[in-house]
Amino acid sequence: MTEKVAICLIGPKKGGKSSLLASLADCVAQASFGYSPRLRPALQPIAEAEFKAEPDQRRDLLNVEQGDYDRLKRDFSEGGVATDTLNTYEYYFRLSVNGEAPPEVVTRGPWLLEIIDSAGEIAAPPDGAEVAILNDVKSKLARQMLTSEALVIVLPLVRLDDSAWTGTLARLIDRLALAREKKLKRVVVVFSQYERLFTRLGPSAFTYACDPAVALHVLRKSLRAAQWLNRLRALEPSGVAVRYTVCSAYGFVKRFQNPNMDPHQPGERRFRRAGLEGARACSEYWRPFLTAEPILYAALGLDSAFTFSHAQLDARVEEISDASILA
Ligand SMILES: Nc1nc2c(ncn2[C@@H]2O[C@H](COP(=O)(O)OP(=O)(O)OP(=O)(O)O)[C@@H](O)[C@H]2O)c(=O)[nH]1
Numbered sequence: 440m441t442e443k444v445a446i447c448l449i450g451p452k453k454g455g456k457s458s459l460l461a462s463l464a465d466c467v468a469q470a471s472f473g474y475s476p477r478l479r480p481a482l483q484p485i486a487e488a489e490f491k492a493e494p495d496q497r498r499d500l501l502n503v504e505q506g507d508y509d510r511l512k513r514d515f516s517e518g519g520v521a522t523d524t525l526n527t528y529e530y531y532f533r534l535s536v537n538g539e540a541p542p543e544v545v546t547r548g549p550w551l552l553e554i555i556d557s558a559g560e561i562a563a564p565p566d567g568a569e570v571a572i573l574n575d576v577k578s579k580l581a582r583q584m585l586t587s588e589a590l591v592i593v594l595p596l597v598r599l600d601d602s603a604w605t606g607t608l609a610r611l612i613d614r615l616a617l618a619r620e621k622k623l624k625r626v627v628v629v630f631s632q633y634e635r636l637f638t639r640l641g642p643s644a645f646t647y648a649c650d651p652a653v654a655l656h657v658l659r660k661s662l663r664a665a666q667w668l669n670r671l672r673a674l675e676p677s678g679v680a681v682r683y684t685v686c687s688a689y690g691f692v693k694r695f696q697n698p699n700m701d702p703h704q705p706g707e708r709r710f711r712r713a714g715l716e717g718a719r720a721c722s723e724y725w726r727p728f729l730t731a732e733p734i735l736y737a738a739l740g741l742d743s744a745f746t747f748s749h750a751q752l753d754a755r756v757e758e759i760s761d762a763s764i765l766a
């Protein structure tokens with residue numbers, strides 16, 4: 440049976456929310472995730488009308504243009520555009536699982552997803568900053584957070600220490616934990632821009648990035664630097680599952696295995712073949728990394744090799760022989 444799931448992306452400005460979303464469909468299509476390849480998930484952008492239609496009308500709507508998501512992808516491939524604060528933006532997808540999955544997952548679905556993106560300043564403005572946001576927009580996002588089944592908190596991995604937004608985000612988590620009428624079932628914290636940790640490793644970068652033990656080590660280290668995330672534990676007694684993961688929308692360069700960013704280009708441009716323009720120039724080499732995880736977990740509650748619970752993060756730290764290279 441078709442099931443609808445609403446997922447709200449929140450996190451600071453420039454945290455990587457829109458980039459995660461823009462790379463999501465390609466990440467699923469390229470199976471660039473930590474789920475078993477036998478799961479065979481498929482994710483297709485759909486129009487809002489299809490999401491909202493009654494089940495018997497859905498077939499007629501299959502050919503509607505997917506303009507909004509195409510525009511988001513194009514903006515991302517051209518270097519990214521900050522989301523404006525004038526509204527919150529909904530994107531719609533059909534998710535299906537076509538391969539081997541736990542029985543409770545295959546017997547349900549397909550899933551119609553509504554993913555809500557918004558400017559970081561609305562939910563997580565810098566502490567003490569006067570950011571003028573229309574009250575309508577704030578209350579729309581607040582309502583969307585309370586009526587979503589899942590929340591994905593996107594945090595930039597590399598700028599945790601000098602971040603002015605931790606206070607506002609911590610207070611938001613507290614308020615969510617106290618809210619009675621929420622529908623929340625799952626929260627995923629995802630640290631973005633993961634490929635940046637591996638820039639000095641050249642063609643070995645992808646091999647290290649693909650090791651879940653490295654991600655676990657990085658997450659433990661990041662959580663020590665972000666103690667305020669412990670407040671999420673307060674959600675668990677009310678039945679909300681919390682997971683941590685990492686992702687990179689830029690990802691890695693196909694065939695060459697190095698991180699897909701060029702530090703010598705102004706604004707750290709992604710690699711692309713000179714002379715080729717537009718989407719093709721990027722897709723030839725671009726392999727996004729794990730941006731599927733937060734959304735598939737949010738929608739299905741299904742763990743991958745790269746999603747970690749508090750229990751896994753708390754477990755006795757095993758020595759990881761190669762982790763010292765990341766220090
Ligand atoms: N190195 C690297 N940079 C990234 C990645 N994803 C996004 N960025 C950079 O981070 C910037 C911000 O990303 P966005 O996706 O626009 O962030 P956002 O959370 O949507 O920001 P707001 O819309 O302003 O709230 C982009 O312009 C990129 O330069 C990534 O995977 N790796």
Ligand SMILES: [Mg+2]
Pocket residue numbers: 456457458520521522556557558559
């Ligand atoms: Mg954005």
